[in-house]
Amino acid sequence: MAAVGRVCVNARMILHVFICLFAAAKSDEQVPLVAWASDGFVLSPVNAPSAGHTVSMDELESYLNTALSATPHNLLLFLQDKLSVDDFTMYGGVFGNKQDSVFQNLEAALVPSSSLWLPSVSSSAAALVPTLLQNQIDAAPLYMNPETLAQLRLNASVAALLVFRLPYSGGADMMSTKEVLSGNDEVIGQVLSIMKAQSVPYTAVFTALWPSRVVEEASPAVQSVWSRSLLQSRRDELPAPNPPLEFKEKGSTCILMWAEKLVVSQYRSGKWERHDLTSQTFGKGVEPNLSGSSCNDTHSRLVLNYEDVLNFRSFKLLLVMNRRHYKVSARHWFTMDLVQLEYDGKKASFNGSRHIYAPSEYSYRCESVSSSYYAQLSPHSDKDNANDWQISFENFQIQGFNVAGKDFSYASDCASFFTPGIWMGLVTSLLMVLVLTYGLHMIMQLRTMDRFDDPKGPAISVPQTE
Template identity: 45%
Template structure:
């Protein structure tokens, strides 16, 4: 299937006005194809309106990485959005004016191909690390010249990464020229592999979207149901809790994703945190009191994640506030400490934030305070409460999203501008003055005698 036909349904959805998913995070497309057939035939295709998460992307990649070719080629572009295909791609199979003639032909002729139009930005960013863990090899950055010198083997796995740029200028023609140049690089690299008879699986994605035109990209919060779109299902597992001295819950913690990157190795902790039937071992070492709370999460290989919360009374506000002082991540050989000064809320509230992460692309609410540490911690849909807990239900959440979002500021400024124009116009109208003398058109005309 050509990109002109593969991506055409998504282009039609855009033209007809069917809304794309509105999520707090940004999305990039992921295109997959392989020289081996029937890799993704048993998997359901992604519908318009669905945002593919990191776990779902792993489900799409697992068949290709386990039963497909051992040579994986990752084309990683600096910026790319699904709108680039609809703006610069061929229409109804017409490749003459397309910026992706090689890619369209490749997707059409490949025995297996798959298009994921909207993939979570975070999932695309951790693709190199995920592929490294699955294949057991380090990524090798190559171009066309170095690829000719490689001798690939069908039985030995390899991970080849080709970096592709994007236009820094906002001009459409400049962006189209850069995309066409990237398409030529893709065609040349795949021609080299085809000439050598090397089976492969290829992916094309980007580190960030090239077009951010949704107001909700600035928002932080849950995803509501959109017209003609199926919302991304929210996990239904209960929060992790720790019972205090009176055998009542005193700490609650919940998230949809917990990931730790240790020395460039990604470790997913979500299932080990919320899908355990016996949580006694998981929270062993936790404690709580009226002024402090410590939540300890114990995992395999001596890995531990510890949240330190503290409650204090502030005279200015006349109430107690709790703060997440620090988060510690360590195992038997390495450790890291992350400060979280912005994670704060009244003690009778819980705290919620869409992303509590040390990664810069997600706001960096966690600040790495350990020198020489390459560890990263990422938590999605983070919610925690360490004081005044009643049962297994969070109190009212103090969200990290500010009330005056960019959309609200734009509305206020526009309203003030219109009010100023209206006030100025009324002022001008009220200060109009009529003339005190008028010419009488019915009176006698003035005769001017003529002299010879």
């Protein structure tokens, strides 16, 4: 028995080391966790973690051991596939005052009871919540649904761990996600109603395996500055990134755009003349003229008006985006249909709809958008002067629909899935498969002799007939 105990302890230590290493690699993936008890029971007080702190596996185990020490040992675990704090902010009023909430049953359960709220738990630690709860009561988890639970007769004196898996939709559009979350809340309400009808006290935990949205530590602008800074430079010496350009309609922001560098060039007298528009467009205290801009649910038009650009009296940069519903993907997408330069009554138009597109609830981001190098912007027509102009955005990001506040939504990056490294791996694998196939073909063509010559006997003679 002692040897078995030592083996279990060693196995547990190895598991802890593996989890800590995995948590360090996945520290940016965080999920919320909320726990509460049924009426008449109170969770033991726990010192809440500081704001921004990610709860590790050891810390989570300590929090659960303390909070659940005096609560019923009939444990309910609602384990959703994906969940983030943004889901509560966007779809519910669990920690706010939203009237149209999809978490109504969860809110109702939290109001009369004390609760444990951990907004940022490492996803590797949250994945071990069933194991941590199992250690609390020394009982194997039972995976169930409300229909199966209604047929059981639970005993308040017998500890049980009931796990209910809940889906999360990242699917067709934002409304489908809202409907799935509302359905999950109904499942929670049904389970709690069954427990109340059977007069069985319980302790409930609601969390997820993975985050539905990965929160980046810094904005794209900050990451761009840091990625290009010298290793010996100090943090306080780095210049603060410029805020994004925003256009407001009826007092609310509806278009956001940001670029680290914006340059236009015209071909004159056998050479390209460049003009940098960055300082006139972005920067603290810079207020570009946006007259002519507009936005609605299906059409966004951003107009940047400049003066004295390449010796032109009037110069405009227009970016036109449209939002459409595509039946194949069953969701709304926006495309950059037109990027146009207007100067002294002339035009140079470029089309970006083939390369610049994203889901309508996302923003679009690309390291480089240009009409020359990568050709995301192609001449709209051969009849205008697009061939005499070049336009280039570096670290470009734009959002023309579903803007909330002054921050970009989740960015849909232009980086292709099939990178050069992946193509090299695919081609190399194909060559190896061809060589292997050729070798197998040659082996299958080998034939043994059908007769043999005996050196001690007479030679084999083959009669010839005419």
